[in-house]
Amino acid sequence: MVNKIKMSIIEKGIITDIKQISGDIWDMTVAASQIARNSKPGQFVHVKVNNGFKPFLRRPLSIGPVNGDTLRLIFLVKGGGTQILAKKNVGEEIDMIGPLGSAFRMPKKDEFPIFMAGGIGIVPLLFLDDCLTNDIQRLFLLGLRSRSFSTVSDDELNKRSIYVSSDDGSIGFKGNVIELLTEQLDNNKLINPIIYSCGPGIMLAKLKEFCEMRQIPAYVSLEVPMGCGVGACQSCAVPKADGDGYYLVCQDGPVFDASLVNLNHGELP
Amino acid sequence: MVNKIKMSIIEKGIITDIKQISGDIWDMTVAASQIARNSKPGQFVHVKVNNGFKPFLRRPLSIGPVNGDTLRLIFLVKGGGTQILAKKNVGEEIDMIGPLGSAFRMPKKDEFPIFMAGGIGIVPLLFLDDCLTNDIQRLFLLGLRSRSFSTVSDDELNKRSIYVSSDDGSIGFKGNVIELLTEQLDNNKLINPIIYSCGPGIMLAKLKEFCEMRQIPAYVSLEVPMGCGVGACQSCAVPKADGDGYYLVCQDGPVFDASLVNLNHGELP
Amino acid sequence: MIVNANVRMGDIELRTPLLTGSGTFGYGSEFEDLTDYSALGGIVTKSLSFEPRAGNPPPRICETSSGGIINSIGLANVGIEEFLGSKVNELPLDKTEVFLSVVGDSVEDFTKVVERLEDVERIAGYELNVSCPNVKRGGLSLGGDREAVTAIVREVRALTKRFISVKLTPHYTLIAPVAQAAVDAGADALTLINTLVGMEINAETRKPLLGNITGGYSGPPLKPVALAKVWQAAQVVDVPIWASGGIVNGIDAIEFLLTGATALQVGSVLFADPKAPTRILNEMIQYCERHNVDSFTDLIGGLRT
């Protein structure tokens, strides 16, 4: 919905680094100058994980931190497609369409940005974090199931001063990330907060409720299965909050003003 | 039709040797005691070339020379299935159903056996050759397109005194194997010949015609695409010579008295 | 944990929900050296017609680039006379339930075959293969799909007290009315689905891969179509559904139970893996153990929508 950018290309990036962050989480750096140089935080690439047509569809992945000609893709091995990605080696090509979709709108001068990530939802927020100049204060929260499911390295946690919550208390705050958010908001009496969030559907739905109650603006990045990724097939519908039809996540999103979308669909099947 | 044998099993053999004979021809030795010990020349195994279901069907392959607990599979890399087979290594398992189908009937005392192979059709004849005691005279003919498409090693050619014809004259007699057969029959004035043959459909059809003209009994081993391999699905039909329906190659064959089958179907599509 | 594998359909109890698909397991004895019958609830025999049928010219089977197969057997079978003379003795009646598949081009074809089969003892029931279009009655073509199915099922029903499943093709514009018609006419179960009509060619030689050009498409590519038809039929009929189409492993089988099937036919997979029934049954049991389900029956229709 915000800062919609056209002009996407197909680019064959070259993997320059790939490492395992934790159990099923991989962090891949790809040299792809054209996509990298035109990306804004919140946008995504549509990745062909294999030659041929197995799997048949591309996989949408958020664009993580960009550094000159490279971008980082951080992903959870969920099924067959991401499994193939995780087995790639440095030097291999990776066919991507991007940058696609909408970007986060930047915080205004008087707003206090809060990044709230659930698990692997941290990826676009890392990029957004990089795009705010150092003088801008911010709060970065990450909810994990447990330490062993971490989606970023300890180094990165420290460097970015990320506050972590975990369901089992094995790292950081014990509880969910909405509880952590509540605690932080209340303890620090933050003025004019604006929330940027990405994570599991249930977390986003709760966040939306929370923000509506407290009248805090929130931007959420959504995940739905996609076909084309470019607005042609209407596969990626998300219901509008007003009940009047659907937005397309690949084109109108993936970043949405939380108040405009209906998030009561729970997790994907 | 002849010497029909029941009792087939699924056995996971172990590859003990695999080598390339020429361009696309591979010679694999498999330890599979139960199948090996129960096989008769002419019978075949139905081979699962891969775990899972890609390709979906098994591949029928003639049982080549048997040596105690091992048997040889010699195959032409024709498409995807045999390609997978050719890439297997010593020590790998290979899932086979066998022995399946009918065997060649052995020559009677007064008959002079002639083996006539076209290309990869030599496989069951090698096994048959081994099964005749040394005192039995025989003539072994092999038709090739050219030397570089040989389906047996030079060693084996010599050891078995195989007469070769090639279309281009690059090895042995220049011409086709029926011409070679004619020459041999006429020059050597063989009495009571009986022909055992396996090879391309067109060669077998010509052989049948030839043998009918000269009133020579002939047994042919046929190839048609198969489903089950055990007589359950009726996929492997070959028309009866009398026009009254079909035989099943996996059950009534693969070895047939040439006079009983209609071979005018040419090559497979 | 012990998982209860049996399923009930009216008076019939199958010790497992697994049946063999018609035409893929012959008359039930061809695979006897290879397949463990204890994993099977029953078998369905090759479709039997009144007159013998020689079948189609070869080749009769090919693979598709999509990972399935196409067959054009052409319903080759020995006909009722020879069946009663010889094949009937091969039926594995001591080992499992036997359902006889019957096919015909006219209503009379079906009734003439079933009439004769009624004399064969210990048969659990019939599967009526009504999947061929253009069925006739007394020589006249029957109007629509529903009319043909109704006529066949009603007249066979009048002849027998045995269990009848009616096997439908996926090539109906809508499956629900045909499914309903079969049940209204007296079917005890529906078998969904028969093969799709398919074709493959070799572009290099420009020849079709089958002698008959087109044939019946089966195997894994059929599964999504079969799931949809089972689901659609399960919404409108109350009789048990026998699923057929692309089952190769235990998860496929579980998917069909969840979608509403009571019994599950394994067909093409037997060619690749004659021991598939045992393997699939084990995989189904493992699923149940993982999900704390103590009976296959509890999964039937358990899709969460």
Added chain:
Amino acid sequence: MIVNANVRMGDIELRTPLLTGSGTFGYGSEFEDLTDYSALGGIVTKSLSFEPRAGNPPPRICETSSGGIINSIGLANVGIEEFLGSKVNELPLDKTEVFLSVVGDSVEDFTKVVERLEDVERIAGYELNVSCPNVKRGGLSLGGDREAVTAIVREVRALTKRFISVKLTPHYTLIAPVAQAAVDAGADALTLINTLVGMEINAETRKPLLGNITGGYSGPPLKPVALAKVWQAAQVVDVPIWASGGIVNGIDAIEFLLTGATALQVGSVLFADPKAPTRILNEMIQYCERHNVDSFTDLIGGLRT
């Protein structure tokens, strides 16, 4: 060797036989940064209905274990009013031939849309998506498949001189009579086939993968079914056939030409490979070079049977 890629259909000449499948290429501009239009003979737009349609609840797309996909977009489209207001300006009329796909639940739906579209200039023709069962006329359900197709095509034919292709589903018991009915009613071409009805579920969560439970199954598993329908229709009608179903490479495309198709729609493949038209065209040309064929037209119907 220069291979002549163009094909003729009546008055229309396509510079290549490749078209985009309805619903996979939007209104023709969404892919403009990615796809080279010069490889396309034309595009077919997303099916347009009289009233806007919001479409089905998400998820709307999933993969199948058989290597295809299922979509349940639910014919989401902006409706004729908004189409004429905005989308019409996105049509790539300068780049390629544009065929507008039209859909409806009743005969009147079709005629009302086509009437309005007649005012849009430079449109090459229409594709009538008659693949939904239960079409009505004046509120009454039309009897059979042939009746519905005949009514729609005849009434649209009366409204326009433009090229009309009629897109049929594979879920007819027999395709030939429906194909014949469409041609008799005035169709200039037939598009074969629309998607199969399919469904996938996640056995672990017990949920269907699509919000609408069932959807349209497309991609490689569809190809054998589409080949069979193209072949069967080509035996009975003389109009050009537009093939649709599972084309992902040049050999697939050649197979459809040989089987009798004149034009070839690329659909789902565009999601994986937006440059598919260029790749497929090159692969087709390579085939022709290898086989010494100097025009695609020479391959049409060239199957050796």
